[in-house]
Amino acid sequence: MTAEVASDALAENEDRPRRIAASLHPADRVFRMGTLGVGVFVLLLVGAIGVFLGLQLIPTVHLYGWHFFTQERWQPGTKTSGISAAVVGTIEVAVIALAVAFPLALSTALYITEIASPRARTWLIALVDLMAAVPSIVYGAWGAFELEPHARDLARWLSSYLGFLPIFKVDADPHAAVWEKSRFTSSVFIAGLTVAMMVTPLACAVMRGAFAQAPIGEREASLALGATRWGMVRTVVLPFGRGGIIGGTMLGLGRALGETVAVLLIIAPAFNIKFRILQTGAITVSSLIANFFGEATGGQLKALLAAGFVLFVMTLAVNTVAGIVVTRSRSGSATEI
Amino acid sequence: MSIPSQARYDFQPHVSPSRGPTDLRIVDDSPRRINSRSLDDRLSWYGSAFGSLGLTYVLYERILPFGGFVGFVVLYQVIKLALFAGVTAWSHPRPIVTDRLATAALGLGARVVFSSLAWTIGFVVWRGWNSMHHVSFYTHDMAGILPQSPVNQGGILHAVLGSGIELGIATLITLPLGILTAVYMTEVGGRLALVVRTVIEAMTALPDLLAGLFVYTILIIGLGLDRSGLAAALALAITMLPLIARSAEVALRVVPGGLREAGVALGSTQWRTVLQVVLPTAAPGLATALILAVARAVGETAPVLITSGASTFTNINPLHNPMNSLPLYIYAGLRSGEPNNIARSFGAAVLLLLVVVVFFVLIRLVASRSIKSR
Numbered sequence: 144m145t146a147e148v149a150s151d152a153l154a155e156n157e158d159r160p161r162r163i164a165a166s167l168h169p170a171d172r173v174f175r176m177g178t179l180g181v182g183v184f185v186l187l188l189v190g191a192i193g194v195f196l197g198l199q200l201i202p203t204v205h206l207y208g209w210h211f212f213t214q215e216r217w218q219p220g221t222k223t224s225g226i227s228a229a230v231v232g233t234i235e236v237a238v239i240a241l242a243v244a245f246p247l248a249l250s251t252a253l254y255i256t257e258i259a260s261p262r263a264r265t266w267l268i269a270l271v272d273l274m275a276a277v278p279s280i281v282y283g284a285w286g287a288f289e290l291e292p293h294a295r296d297l298a299r300w301l302s303s304y305l306g307f308l309p310i311f312k313v314d315a316d317p318h319a320a321v322w323e324k325s326r327f328t329s330s331v332f333i334a335g336l337t338v339a340m341m342v343t344p345l346a347c348a349v350m351r352g353a354f355a356q357a358p359i360g361e362r363e364a365s366l367a368l369g370a371t372r373w374g375m376v377r378t379v380v381l382p383f384g385r386g387g388i389i390g391g392t393m394l395g396l397g398r399a400l401g402e403t404v405a406v407l408l409i410i411a412p413a414f415n416i417k418f419r420i421l422q423t424g425a426i427t428v429s430s431l432i433a434n435f436f437g438e439a440t441g442g443q444l445k446a447l448l449a450a451g452f453v454l455f456v457m458t459l460a461v462n463t464v465a466g467i468v469v470t471r472s473r474s475g476s477a478t479e480i
Numbered sequence: 481m482s483i484p485s486q487a488r489y490d491f492q493p494h495v496s497p498s499r500g501p502t503d504l505r506i507v508d509d510s511p512r513r514i515n516s517r518s519l520d521d522r523l524s525w526y527g528s529a530f531g532s533l534g535l536t537y538v539l540y541e542r543i544l545p546f547g548g549f550v551g552f553v554v555l556y557q558v559i560k561l562a563l564f565a566g567v568t569a570w571s572h573p574r575p576i577v578t579d580r581l582a583t584a585a586l587g588l589g590a591r592v593v594f595s596s597l598a599w600t601i602g603f604v605v606w607r608g609w610n611s612m613h614h615v616s617f618y619t620h621d622m623a624g625i626l627p628q629s630p631v632n633q634g635g636i637l638h639a640v641l642g643s644g645i646e647l648g649i650a651t652l653i654t655l656p657l658g659i660l661t662a663v664y665m666t667e668v669g670g671r672l673a674l675v676v677r678t679v680i681e682a683m684t685a686l687p688d689l690l691a692g693l694f695v696y697t698i699l700i701i702g703l704g705l706d707r708s709g710l711a712a713a714l715a716l717a718i719t720m721l722p723l724i725a726r727s728a729e730v731a732l733r734v735v736p737g738g739l740r741e742a743g744v745a746l747g748s749t750q751w752r753t754v755l756q757v758v759l760p761t762a763a764p765g766l767a768t769a770l771i772l773a774v775a776r777a778v779g780e781t782a783p784v785l786i787t788s789g790a791s792t793f794t795n796i797n798p799l800h801n802p803m804n805s806l807p808l809y810i811y812a813g814l815r816s817g818e819p820n821n822i823a824r825s826f827g828a829a830v831l832l833l834l835v836v837v838v839f840f841v842l843i844r845l846v847a848s849r850s851i852k853s854r
Contacts, residue, residue, distance in 0.1 A: 148546030165748075175668050182664035188675045188724065189683045192694050250562055250589025258586060266588070269844070274597045276836050278779020280807045281829050284814055285600045288607070288822070293550055300551065340600065343593055370580035401687030403782040404807075408814060428781070429689045436693060436786055444697060451690045462685040 157400060196452035203449040206442045211449070216414045217431060224443070226428065226450045231416045231429040233454065236406060237399035237404065239335025244342040244399075245392055251343070252350035257376055258356075268351070275344035286337030290326060291409070292448030294336055296420040298327040313422045329411035331425045337405045338352075342395035347470070349394055353387020356378050386472015393465030397458045403429040428454040524567040532560035557588060602693060604829050611820075612825035622792040627818040636828045638794040639809035642709060645798055646784070646805055647774060649713035649721055655770060658724030659759075665725075666732040667740075667754050677729070683722040691718035692783030700787070707789040709803030716782035723773040731765025732758060767846045775839035781807035806832050 167175070186196050203211055207224055214225020255267045299322060302313040315326040357380045365375040397452075406427050412434055413424025426434075441448055502726045536556040561584055611617055611631040618635055625634035635717045661680070695715040699705045736759050743753030759766070773792040789802030804812075806828055813825030 156644065170752075171750045174754070175750070178664035178668050179672070180659040180662055181657060182668075182673065182676045184677055185661045185721065188674075189718075190679050192686065192718065193679075193683070193700075228521050231716065234589065235577060247589050250586045253591045254590035256585045258583060259590075267594070270594060270597065273705075273837070273840055274593075276775055276840055277597075278781070278832060278836065279601070280779060280781045280808060280810050281604055281833060282600060284810065284826065285603055285827055287814065289599075289603045297550065340596060347593070370604050371580040373582040374575060376582070397685055401685075401689070403687065404691045404785070404811060408811070429687060432689060432693060433782065433785060436696065444701060448693060448697060451687075451693055454687055455685070455690055459682055460687045463682070466681070 158223060167168050194453065196448055196455060199448035202442065205447045207446060210412045211446065214387060215416055217426070217435065226431070226453065228414045228416050229426045229428045229431045230448065230453065230457075232410075233400055233429070233457070235331045235418070235425065236335045236338055236402075236427055237396055239332060240338035240342050240399040241392060243336060243339035244346055244395055247339070248343045248346035248350060248391065248395070249388065251379070252347045252354055253376060255347075255351050256354040257380065258437040259374065270358075271344045271347050271351070275341075275342075275348060279341055279402060279405050280408075282337055282340045282391055283408040286333065286340070286405055287408040290336060291333055294333045295324060295327045298330065298332055302327075302421050310418050311316045312419050313409030315418075326422060326423055327408060329423045331410070331420045334409045334425070334427075335420070337400045337409060338402050341402065341405070342399050344353070345398055346391040346395035350384060350387050353384035353391075353469075354471070357383040383473055386469050390465045390469030393461050393468065397461040397465065400461065401429060401454065401458050403433055406430050407433050423478060481791060483554040503705045520571065525564060528560050528563035530569055531563050532556050535559050535563075561585065561588070564832050570634065604826055604833065607823065608826035608828075608830035612830055613822045617824070621794045621796070625792070627813075627816045627821040629820060631820050631823050631827075634824060636806070636809055636824070636831065638791065639804045639806045640831070641794060641796060642788075642803040643778060643793075643805040643807075645708055645796060646709050646713040646716055646788070647806065648779060649710065650777060651770070651774060651796060653713070653717045654720045654724050654773065658721055658769070658773075659728050659766060662728035662732050663726045663759075664753060665729050667758065669752070680722045680725050684726060686719075686722075687782075687787070688719045688780050689714045689782035692786035695783070696786045704802055707787060707802050708800060709788055709795070709798030709838065710801065712784040712788035712805065713798060715787045716777045716780060719780060719783060720773040720777050723767050723776060727769035727772060728762075728766050731762045731769055734765070737762045764849055768843050771839050771843050773845070775836055775843070778835055778839070779807055781811050785811060806835075 147435055181412075207214070207222060210223065211225050213227050214223055215228040217224045217226070217229070233424045251267075251271070255264055255271070259267055298313070299310045305311040306313070313326055315323045361383070362375055365379045366372075370378065407430045410427070410430060411424045412426050412430070414426055417425075428450050432451055436444070505513065533556060536552060536559055540552050540555055561581060564584060565577055565581045568580050572851075614632045614635075616635055618640075619637060620633070620635035621638035622634045623638075661676065665677050692715040695711050695718065699711050699714070700707055705711065739757050739761060740753055742827060743757045744750065748756075784805050785808060788805065790808050791802035791804045795801050795803045808834065810825045810828045813821045814829070816822070826847075
């Protein structure tokens with residue numbers, strides 16, 4: 144009773160909150176200013192790179208004209224260089240890598256969360272993490288020296304039996320007694336397979352994180368209603384983890400777009416837009432930069448930086464969409480990507 | 481075997497403490513096996529595998545005009561799954577057939593992934609063994625060694641030293657910057673902190689090659705410096721900084737707010753609270769952030785490819801002359817086309833793999849320690 148009366152009285156007189164203006168300790172002021180300074184410094188430093196790359200577009204377009212984006216050839220020393228073949232090649236490598244990596248990552252993630260025993264699970268998770276930590280130069284060495292002969296045979300098989308599809312066509316007679324191996328090496332296909340090795344663990348880790356959070360109650364409800372394990376996965380785990388599936392795939396796509404060394408070791412440079420993925424020769428933006436930065440001077444270096452900016456915009460867009468998809472999804476609030 | 485009993489969880493059976501002492505607990509603690517396979521299941525699985533082996537042999541080696549090991553394995557797996565589905569369909573309804581088939585397919589996918597990992601590592605070790613079992617491989621550099629010199633001459637000392645120096649410099653730069661930025665983002669905050677976080681998030685998308693190209697353009701072309709270890713270290717620092725800042729921020733964010741309030745309530749200033757409460761609490765997480773970034777940077781080839789020339793001699797001065805590093809050594813050797821040089825490259829790749837694995841184990845140890853200490 145008394146408390147009510149007291150609060151009523153208070154409400155009449157003053158309902159304003161007490162002012163709590165605490166002045167900062169001088170040491171804290173220094174601390175705040177210091178960390179603020181570092182934060183701003185890092186912001187400027189890191190932001191400067193993006194802005195610097197972006198600014199190079201202006202002189203590049205000035206020098207090469209808008210053909211810079213449509214021209215296929217990269218010709219050092221002329222005014223007709225362009226990056227369209229490189230952009231298309233980059234996308235081709237990434238798409239092939241994802242076409243291989245997506246089913247593998249999805250099934251591995253589901254295997255780890257749904258089928259493997261708890262003991263095996265911790266080991267398999269560690270293995271996937273280890274696979275993600277293997278440097279790309281190692282995968283590149285494997286792709287160029289070990290995978291290539293096998294993939295070449297596979298490419299020949301694909302082109303001889305599915306050659307009627309434009310993407311599997313190769314300018315060579317696959318049935319020749321001595322087949323032209325060099326026509327099938329150093330292709331987008333082989334580079335894509337190698338990049339798939341790097342993308343799979345990344346995508347798998349994100350997907351697994353999402354699947355592992357599928358609520359146990361819903362799993363049990365599904366099983367109690369008579370679903371088989373696969374039925375439960377299809378109706379509970381996959382819908383719940385949809386954000387993780389999309390986000391993980393996009394994250395892998397971002398990585399695949401920016402991959403340099405493995406592609407550089409495998410692909411033979413060729414500057415034309417073609418969709419024959421099995422045939423030798425192609426170019427990606429990053430391998431273009433790595434191939435030509437050494438002899439580039441002045442305007443050309445700017446053009447390479449501009450090409451790099453185009454690549455950065457692509458990876459940034461993909462990663463941003465991945466981040467949005469993951470955080471908006473049901474499983475997303477705690478998923479780390 | 482009942483139908484849905486294949487599901488398997490590792491949840492703890494709940495024993496609620498509120499129950500009275502009259503509650504009878506089950507004494508037998510051994511868990512019920514809920515993932516058992518009946519004899520029928522096992523026989524149909526092994527039977528399909530065996531049948532597929534025979535059928536694949538007949539089809540692949542005798543009838544179809546194909547050849548090669550990979551194709552054999554692929555066809556074997558496809559026929560095995562088909563046979564298994566067919567056999568299961570005799571005695572079980574369709575949902576069960578789908579379930580078995582999906583389970584087998586998921587297992588197949590996982591096996592493909594893990595066997596390719598084993599294939600990669602096995603291949604690299606196999607190719608690298610030739611050069612890496614020589615002691616001189618670790619104690620010599622490549623000065624005066626021709627690319628075609630036998631593998632018992634020459635080594636990777638200069639590359640290992642170079643990698644160490646470059647990573648050391650990069651860590652010296654990024655560790656304070658990264659952690660202070662993380663402190664700013666979590667402890668001070670504000671609208672600008674959001675901008676900083678957004679930009680750092682965005683820069684994790686920067687392809688590593690572009691960090692190298694940026695440093696190359698500014699330092700080597702713009703300022704006319706040598707291609708040197710310092711340039712490579714700066715390029716590595718640019719790739720590491722967003723990584724460290726981001727994972728350090730995550731580590732700081734999970735420090736309970738109550739600890740901070742307790743520190744301030746005891747009359748401490750904010751910076752003392754951060755220094756003596758927040759940072760020590762988050763230390764394992766910060767260590768993980770650092771190791772993660774270093775483990776990533778040690779294998780980065782593209783930035784060092786552009787910024788530091790591949791020297792053949794030992795150079796411990798980061799300011800002048802090219803400085804080699806492990807990934808660059810591997811890359812240059814693979815590109816040289818000389819079999820002996822390639823063998824040396826694979827030896828270096830094994831060492832690089834080992835370094836990564838060591839970092840990896842370190843992360844696990846640090847992480848498990850941080851879990852225990854809570």
